[in-house]
Amino acid sequence: MKRMSWGILILAVACGKGGGGGEKFGAPQDQTQAGIIASCTSKVQAASVAEKFGGSYRILNEKKGLIEFYDIPNDTLQAELPKAKLKANQVYENLIENGFSASAALGNFPYVGGVTPQYRDSTMTSYFPYLTQIDAYNLPAGVRGAGVTIAVVDSGVHYNHPHLSPNIRTNSRDGHGSSANGRDEDGNGYSDDYAGWDFYNHDAYPVDDNGHGTHVAGLAAGTLSGVAQQAKILPVKVLGSRGNGDLGTITAGILYAIENGADVVNLSLGGSGASEMGSALDELVGHIRLANDRNIVIVAAAGNGGSDGVGDCNDDQPIWPASIESPNLMAVGSVDGSNQLTRYSNFGGRSVHVAAPGGDNVGLLSTVPGNCTTSCNSTHAAYGRMSGTSMATPVVSGLVALVKGVNRGLAAAEVIELIMENGTSVPEFDGLIRSRQVVNAGKALEAAR
Numbered sequence: 001m002k003r004m005s006w007g008i009l010i011l012a013v014a015c016g017k018g019g020g021g022g023e024k025f026g027a028p029q030d031q032t033q034a035g036i037i038a039s040c041t042s043k044v045q046a047a048s049v050a051e052k053f054g055g056s057y058r059i060l061n062e063k064k065g066l067i068e069f070y071d072i073p074n075d076t077l078q079a080e081l082p083k084a085k086l087k088a089n090q091v092y093e094n095l096i097e098n099g100f101s102a103s104a105a106l107g108n109f110p111y112v113g114g115v116t117p118q119y120r121d122s123t124m125t126s127y128f129p130y131l132t133q134i135d136a137y138n139l140p141a142g143v144r145g146a147g148v149t150i151a152v153v154d155s156g157v158h159y160n161h162p163h164l165s166p167n168i169r170t171n172s173r174d175g176h177g178s179s180a181n182g183r184d185e186d187g188n189g190y191s192d193d194y195a196g197w198d199f200y201n202h203d204a205y206p207v208d209d210n211g212h213g214t215h216v217a218g219l220a221a222g223t224l225s226g227v228a229q230q231a232k233i234l235p236v237k238v239l240g241s242r243g244n245g246d247l248g249t250i251t252a253g254i255l256y257a258i259e260n261g262a263d264v265v266n267l268s269l270g271g272s273g274a275s276e277m278g279s280a281l282d283e284l285v286g287h288i289r290l291a292n293d294r295n296i297v298i299v300a301a302a303g304n305g306g307s308d309g310v311g312d313c314n315d316d317q318p319i320w321p322a323s324i325e326s327p328n329l330m331a332v333g334s335v336d337g338s339n340q341l342t343r344y345s346n347f348g349g350r351s352v353h354v355a356a357p358g359g360d361n362v363g364l365l366s367t368v369p370g371n372c373t374t375s376c377n378s379t380h381a382a383y384g385r386m387s388g389t390s391m392a393t394p395v396v397s398g399l400v401a402l403v404k405g406v407n408r409g410l411a412a413a414e415v416i417e418l419i420m421e422n423g424t425s426v427p428e429f430d431g432l433i434r435s436r437q438v439v440n441a442g443k444a445l446e447a448a449r
């Protein structure tokens with residue numbers, strides 16, 4: 001199996017003459033050629049600089065003045081925009097251990113929804129052993145994460161999957177598809193964002209052209225495979241079809257999630273590059289602190305061990321965003337079906353908070369993109385297996401949603417403490433996982449009530 005490499009530090013200083021100039025409305029096709037991000041820059045400044053040097057730019061967040069420039073050398077930009085804080089752009093990737101690609105040729109299509117949820121029953125336990133492993137298969141009635149929204153900041157979500165569509169969070173004040181009118185009725189800065197937003201291609205259709213985000217969404221809140229079967233999923237696309245994206249796009253997507261109703265933000269992605277961390281992550285750290293002020297829990301993948309595929313210690317070699325220290329952020333490592341850390345999983349007695357099932361040689365089974373594009377029914381229910389800390393992370397996000405669902409009064413840090421203190425103890429985790437535990441829904445929920 002092709003293994004996805006990750007953590008590649010790419011300082012995207014594009015040189016030479018740029019073609020055309022002007023504003024771009026999508027991320028570059030080759031995301032390894034991502035641009036340089038300047039913050040505190042106005043649209044007018046961006047247009048003027050792009051015009052003067054023949055480069056181009058893309059507005060990542062107009063409110064924050066976050067602009068990504070292409071084809072303009074770093075020193076030129078710095079001379080031209082002395083007040084702008086330049087941020088070297090990094091390429092981040094999703095954290096699948098085993099290669100996977102969905103054979104999906106998907107354009108932009110509207111959210112359809114309306115399929116009756118088909119919930120798992122007692123005949124399906126063998127398909128979803130990770131649910132039994134964390135005691136989340138048979139939960140008391142009413143404990144399904146209803147009323148809680150999990151933002152899946154990822155490669156998009158196949159929101160018309162019949163086992164996801166009932167749980168997609170929709171924005172009734174704005175419409176897309178046949179209701180699209182190009183206007184931003186709810187004034188959140190995004191026109192026609194009915195079912196989340198695509199920050200990679202700059203449109204209102206966060207369709208998953210990779211497969212990763214759909215799998216993640218199904219583990220968190222699929223009606224069959226999900227830990228929280230009635231939590232809502234807010235799709236936010238920040239990674240492209242190859243499963244990678246740049247930090248600026250990811251950061252803008254996280255802010256959208258925070259400002260548009262997320263209670264939990266799932267980040268099954270990451271990158272390394274400590275030397276760049278000082279300035280490149282300022283914006284992201286700021287957003288995570290903002291999320292803390294709003295009681296939003298951030299759940300981030302610990303990482304898959306770098307190029308050799310053997311887990312590394314995040315205490316020594318930080319992984320971003322998992323290693324950001326904030327009371328509302330928990331980093332997740334991956335265990336196999338026997339509660340042993342998987343070979344690929346990163347660890348850290350200080351910086352990796354909990355472990356959860358993430359699949360080993362056999363991946364977890366969850367939703368993947370199928371061919372349901374204009375209407376949905378139960379025959380279009382595609383499932384696939386993936387492994388990685390990317391998969392362990394939404395298992396925990398689902399658990400956070402369950403806990404919040406039974407006790408809305410808990411602060412973000414309290415939710416994390418509660419989950420860390422009410423799991424299944426694994427003595428071998430001493431020094432490897434901060435809580436020394438694999439998460440456990442039954443115990444956490446008992447403590448949460």
Ligand SMILES: [Ca+2]
Pocket residue numbers: 174184185186187188189190191192193
């Ligand atoms: Ca809107």
Ligand SMILES: [Ca+2]
Pocket residue numbers: 174175179180181182183184185191192193
């Ligand atoms: Ca509209």
Ligand SMILES: [Ca+2]
Pocket residue numbers: 107108198201203204205206207
């Ligand atoms: Ca799109």
